Amino acid sequence: xxxxxxxxxxxxxxxxxxxxxxxxxxxxxxxxxxxxxxxxxxxxxxxxxxxxxxxxxxxxxxxxxxxxxxxxxxxxxxxxxxxxxxxxxxxxxxxxxxxxxxxxxxxxxxxxxxxxxxxxxxxxxxxxxxxxxxxxxxxxxxxxxxxxxxxxxxxxxxxxxxxxxxxxxxxxxxxxxxxxxxxxxxxxxxxxxxxxxxxxxxxxxxxxxxxxxxxxxxxxxxxxxxxxxxxxxxxxxxxxxxxxxxxxxxxxxxxxxxxxxxxxxxxxxxxxxxxxxxxxxxxx
Numbered sequence: 001x002x003x004x005x006x007x008x009x010x011x012x013x014x015x016x017x018x019x020x021x022x023x024x025x026x027x028x029x030x031x032x033x034x035x036x037x038x039x040x041x042x043x044x045x046x047x048x049x050x051x052x053x054x055x056x057x058x059x060x061x062x063x064x065x066x067x068x069x070x071x072x073x074x075x076x077x078x079x080x081x082x083x084x085x086x087x088x089x090x091x092x093x094x095x096x097x098x099x100x101x102x103x104x105x106x107x108x109x110x111x112x113x114x115x116x117x118x119x120x121x122x123x124x125x126x127x128x129x130x131x132x133x134x135x136x137x138x139x140x141x142x143x144x145x146x147x148x149x150x151x152x153x154x155x156x157x158x159x160x161x162x163x164x165x166x167x168x169x170x171x172x173x174x175x176x177x178x179x180x181x182x183x184x185x186x187x188x189x190x191x192x193x194x195x196x197x198x199x200x201x202x203x204x205x206x207x208x209x210x211x212x213x214x215x216x217x218x219x220x221x222x223x224x225x226x227x228x229x230x231x232x233x234x235x236x237x238x239x240x241x242x243x244x245x246x247x248x249x250x251x252x253x254x255x256x257x258x259x260x261x262x263x264x265x266x267x268x269x270x271x272x273x274x275x276x277x278x279x280x281x282x283x284x
Contacts, residue, residue: 001062
């Protein structure tokens, strides 16, 4: 369990806090999507969770321990994959040998399965790889650490379309009920089929946090022709065919989940309406 309580944080020289009293609890066993616009505080929150940044007030606990203490028992069970990184001038096998020792549950089997998924050799020279292939190599290592909490900041940036599909399969294959993955991204289409819990933030505030199952039970997502009525919609967005709409799901209809449309609705002022619908569904 990851528990964030009354988090307050601001960067030096900034008067207004980026986070001011943020609280959220995230149980194990889910792939979380941390979604927001550029500059909304997604990356900062991952660094706060990892203990690499120190909050002004509040606590962040993982497995009951404050992450800011950077205890070996926590560091060996958590891994952060930043958006920007550098790798040493050595081959991948050497990199693994030097770093795997810090993760007691490191799995050679998982590593080789991920390398096979991405169609990458074990002995590749890291300094000769493109940025996209470096990202894939680092993702393979991150998954092989087999930690309970994996933090990934914009992990699909720099990946081509086939590699994004490989990424989704690699994550899904390594998930268990004892692990959590938090993926911070603004490219929602890259991960929409992978996520089972959505948290949308804006200006340091949580606009929406729900399982995808609850969202699909409470809302319908549809596209209507230009002459079709949208009077029952809680959110509309123009499309090539007419309008994409989100409506209350009163008839338990099963419609394809449109995460990009949900994100647009939440940051477009409809988060309170959606939360009220979710709460009403919970209280039925």
